Amino acid sequence: MREEKKLERLKQQGLYRKMIKVEPFDIDRSLIKGRPCLNFGSNDYLGMSEHPDLLEAFRTALDQYGLGQRASRYICGHHLLYENVEQKIAQWLHAESCLLFSTGYMANLGTLGALIEPEDLVLIDRCAHASLIDGVKMSKASYKVFRHNDVGHLEDCLKRYAHKYSMTWVVCESVDSIFGDILPIQNIVDLKERYAFRLIVDEAHGVGVFGKQGEGVIVEKDCFQNVEVRMITMGKALGVCGGAVLGSKSIVDTVINKGRTSIYTTAMPLPLAAGLLLSVDLVQKAEVQRAHLYKLIGLCEEAHSPIVPFYFEGAERVKEVSDFFLERGFFIPAMRVPTVPKGKECLRLTLNATHKIQDIQRLLKELSDFKRE
Template sequence: MSSKMKFVDEELKRLKDEGLYVNIRVIESPQGPWVQIEGRRVLNLCSNNYLGLCSDPRLCAKAKEYIDKYGVGPGAVRTIAGTMSIHIELEKKLAAFKGAEAAIVVQSGFCANLSAIPPLVGKDDLIFSDELNHASIIDGCRLSRAEIVRYAHCDVKDLEAKLKEYAGRNCRKLIVTDGVFSMDGDIAPLPEIVDLADKYGAMVMVDDAHGEGVLGRGGRGIVDHFGLGDRVDVEVGTLSKAFGVVGGFVAGSTSLVEYLRQKARPNLFSSALTVPDVAANIAAVDILEESDDLVKKLWENGNYLKQCLKERGFDIGRSQTPITPIMVGDASKAKEFSLKLFDEGIFIQSIAYPTVPLGKARLRAMVSAAHSRKDLDFAVDKFTKVGKALGII
């Protein structure tokens, strides 16, 4: 490496010295409650595969069916020659599932935020953003060039104070929040946010990445969970978590979606979602439309794991969803906790700065509907054994 690139090695060394370097494990099997890593079978508590659909035979069969019929790639961006009938099929199903007038599908949940925010606000406008919003929201806000006003996490009093402070500014105003915050598992106070938006003339956008397939009737998300109907202007979702595939979408009014088809840069400048991805997503939506059994099982498993870990003395934070943080604090100790659990047959990664604030390092247990009670009991016993050895409990 040339001297002008020396900073790369220096930064890698710093990350390792401070316990912030991420050891990326390679999975050698299908995603599921148990996976193979480095030739070992380990219990998987890392995946966002909430409903266990990643390797569901129904999704696989649909992908194979559509590959035989439509090929593999879309061949272009949506606005030139990449919009296929199957993209429209998926968008109609997603809109119906969400109870929205329309939806637009893009390449990822990250791209969905980049698609939604910059077309709605520009350099003379205002964005009111929860301080713990996901990186994709933060990047979408930055790309818009709007002024970003951060409010304290889930604090509607602070949000109103900020809205009041800027009430005299004659511009577009957008309040944006995650629905479920992925590191703590808490839920945005969306009804209060919507009321404030109405009071101060702001648009509301919610990124429901970790609420799709989790909250609401049959996993329809946070807007359905709170019975807010069409009071939320923009719903962003991902297809890579509970749906078990990949992709993202924006749902809302017919006019909004038509506007984004013309303005959203990921739609204009990046190729459309591939055929097998679209097919598998269609199958996933159909499964959720047919039954809420998987959603119920997910919550049952999440509540059980939380109860057991709390009884053993672990600090599980403030989660209101199946996401279960195990708070440690120190990044190096969290990393050691993860490594020792792997030795015991548990795959769960440590999470530290900058993903979470300094001093708030943790492990994050992600249960799924596919886990059995025996799996969760195994996990609790191993957590207890290693937690006691490290002085965490």
């Protein structure tokens, strides 16, 4: 059977995936594979997913509206609450307009598929998230890959290819989802003086974490007027679920009209939208959590964000090291091909504001002892 062969090949390459059963039992502790451990795999950067006010808002909305939304927003699933969330997010992130999606993956797929035309050119970062790659493929546009966060290489690509197309789009992430490094956004924006292109930035790991009120990297670096399209997810620092695209009225209206992952899907359950409405307020005010998170980031050498990679050679080795640390009470997921390019296999440590300084110090010591042995 074809599937059995495929699965066997994955096993031989050390790339076979299994879903891991996780039972949270404390704010930053979980039971993983039956072992109590500190969880360093969660993207709940500010610890919002268990915020009591958020849970209360969800419960109240559940009683008021019920759970399932029964239809797409374009049929009979629309509600004023979605518009309130969209307006609030747009205002927070200094954008003219915003459209909600059920997940960040759907936001990326629907947005890129709606905005980019088959005759356009896309220049996409080599390490871009799968949802961005799939969005580009959905658009049927030609694309070239530039080296990760390498502005020089991006400029080479612009110089060589952009003049052959009616429109060029540059697609990247503000905070890399695996390596945690920050987009050199100002240098990319500077290229606009010499080349005509539109910028699409995925702020999945930037929003909530960077900026005085968690507005993300693009606002923090005052580049929002030069970034035509931003996407965010609400499943990470906002502690809920969902995604959104931000841009001008005409950009967002185009996505409303042509975004297949918005049109052809049931609307997000209203209790989640009610949670989001409050979560945006809580995240804006979360200075204490952000300050603590920055302290934790400061403990990790060369870390730029709450995402900290530790490199080991080969898919099998990272899996072994991840299992070793799980036995010692630390869950740090292994990142393997195709999530990372070959040769970039690593443990991806994510810091959350719920972690304690002593826990990070203990883990860093164990990691450095392990590397030395």
